[in-house]
Amino acid sequence: MNEPEDKSAIEDIGCLQAIDALYAYLDGELDDPQSIAKFEHHMGHCRSCYSRTEIEQLLTERMRKSARSRAPDQLQGRLRELMNEIQDAER
Amino acid sequence: MTEKDDINAYFSREIEENMDALYGAALRLTSRGADAEDLVADAVIRAWSAIDSLEDRSRFRPWIFRILRNCYISDYRKKSIRPTESSYREEYDDDGVDGIAALLTEQTDEFLDWWAEPEREFFNDLLGEAIMAAIEQLPSAFRITVLLINVEGLTYDETALVLGVPSGTIRSRMKRGRTLLQKALWEQALEAGIATGDNHDRQSK
Numbered sequence: 001m002n003e004p005e006d007k008s009a010i011e012d013i014g015c016l017q018a019i020d021a022l023y024a025y026l027d028g029e030l031d032d033p034q035s036i037a038k039f040e041h042h043m044g045h046c047r048s049c050y051s052r053t054e055i056e057q058l059l060t061e062r063m064r065k066s067a068r069s070r071a072p073d074q075l076q077g078r079l080r081e082l083m084n085e086i087q088d089a090e091r
Numbered sequence: 092m093t094e095k096d097d098i099n100a101y102f103s104r105e106i107e108e109n110m111d112a113l114y115g116a117a118l119r120l121t122s123r124g125a126d127a128e129d130l131v132a133d134a135v136i137r138a139w140s141a142i143d144s145l146e147d148r149s150r151f152r153p154w155i156f157r158i159l160r161n162c163y164i165s166d167y168r169k170k171s172i173r174p175t176e177s178s179y180r181e182e183y184d185d186d187g188v189d190g191i192a193a194l195l196t197e198q199t200d201e202f203l204d205w206w207a208e209p210e211r212e213f214f215n216d217l218l219g220e221a222i223m224a225a226i227e228q229l230p231s232a233f234r235i236t237v238l239l240i241n242v243e244g245l246t247y248d249e250t251a252l253v254l255g256v257p258s259g260t261i262r263s264r265m266k267r268g269r270t271l272l273q274k275a276l277w278e279q280a281l282e283a284g285i286a287t288g289d290n291h292d293r294q295s296k
Contacts, residue, residue, distance in 0.1 A: 019266075020266065022266075023262075023265045023266055023269050024247075024262055024265070027240060027241075027247070027265070029246070029247050029262070056269065059222070059269075059272075059276075060241055062219060062222055063219075063222055063226075063237075063241040063242050064241060064242070064244065065219065066219030066220075066222060066223060066242065067219060067223055067242055068111070068115065068242055068243060068244060069111060069114055069115035069118050069242075069243060070111050070114070071110040071111050071113070071114040071131070072114075072124070072128070074128070075110070075114060075128045075131060075132075076110060078128070078132060079106060079110060079131070079132065079135055082132060082135060082136065083102070083103050083106060083135070083139070086136065086139050087099045087102075087103075087139075090095070
């Protein structure tokens, strides 16, 4: 997590705003440094939101590991053949 | 190497690198492996025929995701079937704190209490299969969004391109989808006897 230089200068957000930002934060989609600092600041003093974030992070990691699709070998072969055909056709 | 050879090599490399993501997105759109394979093949053919229109080579991935989406739409038009997106309910796409507040008011105190501090043991024991079963219970708009982002690893912008909706809508759907997923897991916890549904004092833990 980022460590802001002066935590007292960070505006406090409520739990609803923290939940609003939670998934974007976990998915790496919260790219504004101020929003990240506000979210992390709230996590620093709200036990309930901190706990929820931990569990959501765990769940996100489980999903990432669970079932990412892989192009079947048959499709991989088909696409390579297809690319050879369409590219050769223009030679 | 001629310019044509360079484009050929670039295109082949990009297809190789993005093959799994394209298949994953196609699979979530079509729900059938054979249809997904055909959709990816169509998108690759269409992408090659339009390769000259790709101005920024660093943007291949979003560019081909858009093509995949267009192929999906035109394929479904041919079959006279409405694409998945048209069945989405727009009222789910509200955004911001008001949307979250409205969502939380729909849920029971017991669930909200559990959601704030769910039993860690339950999540530690939760198998990938159980999570996927809970995802399958979600309405299609949320199911596809959660699958594309959290399982297939697409960004919010890429998911927006695949589903043909604004990025802000994807963010809203993630919030609601993940909240509904928690609710589905809560119901699993109840069925498994891990959660009792009693509103107890967690501060004493």
